[in-house]
Amino acid sequence: MISTKGRYALLVMIDLAQYSNGEYIALKDVSARQEISVKYLEQVISLLNRAGFLQSMRGNNGGYKLAKRPSDITAGDILRAAEGSLAPVAGLDNAPLMGDRDPSYVTLDFWKGYDNVINEYVNSVTLQQLVDHARVLAGNDYVI
Amino acid sequence: MISTKGRYALLVMIDLAQYSNGEYIALKDVSARQEISVKYLEQVISLLNRAGFLQSMRGNNGGYKLAKRPSDITAGDILRAAEGSLAPVAGLDNAPLMGDRDPSYVTLDFWKGYDNVINEYVNSVTLQQLVDHARVLAGNDYVI
DNA sequence: TTCAATTCCTAGTAATTCAGTATGTTTTAA
């Protein structure tokens, strides 16, 4: 189950992409639009910032903006930055953790497959696609 | 993240399938092979039993056996019975829960897709396949 | 009929995680 960190991270990135105009966007504004407290947003966004997906500016008129184009950021990037990992079980990478004696090694390949389909999916969806979809949902999918 | 309930449920079903000979298998034996306490196994297996995947017999020489052929049980059946749901976020089915005012409705389709790829995967793997794979891993994949 | 072995049922519990609040500090532009 994805926690609020992951869900909010996705919403924040979509919000920043939607309202980007080159200027820094204050968390106060994101907070008002997404109805999430500024204080909690600070924690969520710091994960995205440290992961290199954002540029930040402190002080008056400061805020955040995307460090990359929305087409160069995937939902997988965002969710892994916020959640740490999307792995369904522990010990998928560091195989030595599960020795031959561990009976659960018989399900290791099953869990690796599980992990694969998840990552293939989230890596296939870009932030740009999410923003485009949001615009369709809002009924603004006309050409200016 | 799948909890021990789901992971153990999978191991228990594989174990029962591997050691099935028509007789009831006592949890004591599964416990010894899988190195999980009988007391905890009781809780895990009761979920599988209630879901209709097992037949049980109480009393002396009692135990459990599969109620269906391993080819008619999927990993999805087992995991959903043990975990309750594999949904990545809440509110995917009961869409009215997320109203239009909820900003997170913009990500609803993304999460539905996420849920889809998970369920398609786990539904595509049968208990029979898991047992076959376990036999290959054990080096017993020869024909008698 | 008794006994041991089993499933079945419910409660308890220590540790961890979750979903935030709270309280600052540092930085920046006006």
Next chain:
DNA sequence: TTAAAACATACTGAATTACTAGGAATTGAA
């Protein structure tokens, strides 16, 4: 100088996890 913002860390109540504990009911065998 000041207000507004990011940044950092600690705290907290509630829920969840991963079990253990203690029994009650059932069954076959002695």
